[in-house]
Amino acid sequence: MQVQAAVLDAPKAPLRIETLELEAPRDREIRVRVVATGVCHTDISVIGRPFPVDQPIVLGHEGAGVVESVGRSVTKVKVGDRVVLSYNFCGECPSCQRHAPSYCQYFFGTNFLGQRRDGSTALSRRGQPVRHHFFGQSSFATHCLCTEHNVVKVPDWVPDHLLELLGPLGCGIQTGAGAVINVLRPQLGESVVVFGAGAVGMAGLMAARAVGAGTLIAVDRVPERLALARELGATHTLLADGSTDVVASIREITGGGADCSLDTTAVSAVLRQALDCLGPLGRCGFVGGAPVGATLEVDVRDMMLNGKTLRGIVEGDTNADTFITHLLRLQAQGRFPFEKLMKIYTFESINDAIADSLAGLTVKPVLRMPR
Numbered sequence: 001m002q003v004q005a006a007v008l009d010a011p012k013a014p015l016r017i018e019t020l021e022l023e024a025p026r027d028r029e030i031r032v033r034v035v036a037t038g039v040c041h042t043d044i045s046v047i048g049r050p051f052p053v054d055q056p057i058v059l060g061h062e063g064a065g066v067v068e069s070v071g072r073s074v075t076k077v078k079v080g081d082r083v084v085l086s087y088n089f090c091g092e093c094p095s096c097q098r099h100a101p102s103y104c105q106y107f108f109g110t111n112f113l114g115q116r117r118d119g120s121t122a123l124s125r126r127g128q129p130v131r132h133h134f135f136g137q138s139s140f141a142t143h144c145l146c147t148e149h150n151v152v153k154v155p156d157w158v159p160d161h162l163l164e165l166l167g168p169l170g171c172g173i174q175t176g177a178g179a180v181i182n183v184l185r186p187q188l189g190e191s192v193v194v195f196g197a198g199a200v201g202m203a204g205l206m207a208a209r210a211v212g213a214g215t216l217i218a219v220d221r222v223p224e225r226l227a228l229a230r231e232l233g234a235t236h237t238l239l240a241d242g243s244t245d246v247v248a249s250i251r252e253i254t255g256g257g258a259d260c261s262l263d264t265t266a267v268s269a270v271l272r273q274a275l276d277c278l279g280p281l282g283r284c285g286f287v288g289g290a291p292v293g294a295t296l297e298v299d300v301r302d303m304m305l306n307g308k309t310l311r312g313i314v315e316g317d318t319n320a321d322t323f324i325t326h327l328l329r330l331q332a333q334g335r336f337p338f339e340k341l342m343k344i345y346t347f348e349s350i351n352d353a354i355a356d357s358l359a360g361l362t363v364k365p366v367l368r369m370p371r
């Protein structure tokens, strides 16, 4: 069938919306009519090309939509189901078998290469292949193929008008919330610091509040983001404009050091602050794609004598099927208002949405697809 998709033809090039041909789903594939899709920093990084991803490719990995067609072997969803699309994994390697699919041994291959494991792609332009299957979806398009691994059925009680805001739950939102809830696990009244008040950091902040953390500190370079962080529950905010000693301020606010910190910036100097601001037995988690070869120097004595933990986290250690449903329930109760992070753009304004995200003007752009 013919679909409209935003194609990346060369590194750093603007995305161009074109008519492409999408194959029918294979036995284990699912075709989704995309209602809306989030724009994640990973999409933007791939356009700028720190990752070796070949073009032409259709990016996008925070899709939400409606199942339109299913392959013969698909049992998880049926035509008409409302779905959120999440990250992809192989389902067979030791990590997947240990129920840790975000650490799949084939994570790079199944999410970044833009092809099926047999090397094929479902998209083409005038007979020439265009890479699809980015994060098992390539959702910068009116329609896409995914599989049972990365499709999450939206519960029936979720109102229809919310569907267009659900895509980011499949990546950015679950990454921040999962890092806090599944990994850092702040106990009642403990303090949590979030470095970077973008969508991932804000999700972490809201999650920390939802599970009963006490002092909540947000650190960012953009004052407007800190204002939103306060609205979402931050008890303190710190503007990282170089004029404040962030680590000393956090030590003072928390009375000796924070219990948990989450770095979402992928900047080593900031990650070091996230470690240094912790008190005894503090836990630091970090997410976000650092450049290839990035290193971190730590104070070994401080780490050991204070029993600190440093943990890398992919996709919040979540099982998307259950975790996204939990987040939806919290949102319905007003305890996880992810909708406040989002701003809707038309699909045609995709390059503006990306520019606004990079400039820090929009926390989470969501592209509404034409029907």
Ligand SMILES: [Zn+2]
Binding pocket: 089, 090, 091, 092, 093, 094, 095, 096, 101, 103, 104, 105, 106
């Ligand atoms: Zn795997």
Ligand SMILES: [Zn+2]
Binding pocket: 040, 041, 042, 043, 061, 171, 172
């Ligand atoms: Zn993402």
